[in-house]
Amino acid sequence: MEITLEQYQNIQRYLDGGMDAAQAAVFRQELETNADLKDAYAFERELREHIGTVHEAEEIAALNDLPGERAGADDDFFRDLIQRSGAEWRAAHPAGAASRAGGGKVISFTWATAIAACLLLAIGGSVLFIHFGGPSANPADLFAAYFKKDALPADSSPMLAQALTDYKNDKYATLQQYDLENLPIAKGGDDQRQKTMELGYYYRGVSWLATGEPDKAMTDLQWVIGHAQTPDLVWKAQWYEALALLKTSNIPAATELLRSISANAHAVGYNHQAAALLNQLSR
Numbered sequence: 001m002e003i004t005l006e007q008y009q010n011i012q013r014y015l016d017g018g019m020d021a022a023q024a025a026v027f028r029q030e031l032e033t034n035a036d037l038k039d040a041y042a043f044e045r046e047l048r049e050h051i052g053t054v055h056e057a058e059e060i061a062a063l064n065d066l067p068g069e070r071a072g073a074d075d076d077f078f079r080d081l082i083q084r085s086g087a088e089w090r091a092a093h094p095a096g097a098a099s100r101a102g103g104g105k106v107i108s109f110t111w112a113t114a115i116a117a118c119l120l121l122a123i124g125g126s127v128l129f130i131h132f133g134g135p136s137a138n139p140a141d142l143f144a145a146y147f148k149k150d151a152l153p154a155d156s157s158p159m160l161a162q163a164l165t166d167y168k169n170d171k172y173a174t175l176q177q178y179d180l181e182n183l184p185i186a187k188g189g190d191d192q193r194q195k196t197m198e199l200g201y202y203y204r205g206v207s208w209l210a211t212g213e214p215d216k217a218m219t220d221l222q223w224v225i226g227h228a229q230t231p232d233l234v235w236k237a238q239w240y241e242a243l244a245l246l247k248t249s250n251i252p253a254a255t256e257l258l259r260s261i262s263a264n265a266h267a268v269g270y271n272h273q274a275a276a277l278l279n280q281l282s283r
Helices: 005-015 021-033 035-051 054-062 073-092 109-124 139-146 158-168 189-210 214-227 231-247 251-262 270-281
Strands: 002-004 106-108
Touching (some): 005 021, 005 270, 021 035, 139 231, 158 189, 189 214, 231 251, 231 270, 251 270
Antiparallel strands (some): 002 106
C-alpha cells in the first residue's frame, strides 16, 4: 500500500483536526475513491490507538535517545531488529520506496507496519518504559496540550469590536467585563442582539479558559449551548466546556461530552480532536 508524502501529510492533518471544513470534505471524497489512501488512513488511525503516530514510531525506531530503564546493548538489539526487518522487506519489494511517475515521494506503509511490529515484538518481551502517543493522561497536561483559543469569525458584531480585538491580542479584560445581559438596543433588532450575545458569551467563555478560570468559562459556555441559534457555536462551546471540565479534573463529565463531540460528523476538526483526547484519557 503506497501513497505520496503529500497524501500522508493530509492524513495527519485530518486526524489532528488541522483542516477546515472545505479541506476535510475534499479529503473524505478522496478517501472514497482512492483505495490506497483509505487503507493508509485506516492504518494510521489504528496505529494511533496503539502506539501513536507513524512519525513517533519512526522517531522511536531511530533510537537516537531511547528513554527508559534499558540502555547500552539493548539499544543495539532494537536497532538491529528494526534494520534487519527493513532490509528484508526492501529486498522483497525493491520498488516499494520508489517515487510514483509524476507523483511525489511515496510512503510505504508496509515498512511502517514492519517498524511497528518490531517495536511491539521487542517491547512485548522487555520491561521498557516508553511513552507512546503524546501527552500524559494528567488532566492539567492534557488541557495544556489541547487548549487553543478559537480564532475570530470573519463577520463579527460591531458592539463587540473592541472587546474581540483585545481578545485577539491576548487582552481579555475588556470582554470579561462586558455586560452581556444588558446590551443596548442597536440597529438590527433582536437578530443582531442574539448574534452579539452568542459571540460574546462564547468568546468570553474561551477567554476565561485562557486566564485559568474554568468555572467561569463553563457558565458562559453553557449559555451558548443552551441558547445559541448558530449550530457551529454550540458544538465548539461543547468542546471548550469539555476542556473546562478536564481542567477541573471532572473526567467522567468531560468524557461524556467528548464522546458526543467525537460522534458529531458536523463538528469537523473538533470531532477528531475529541476522539484523540478520549484516547489519551483512556490510558
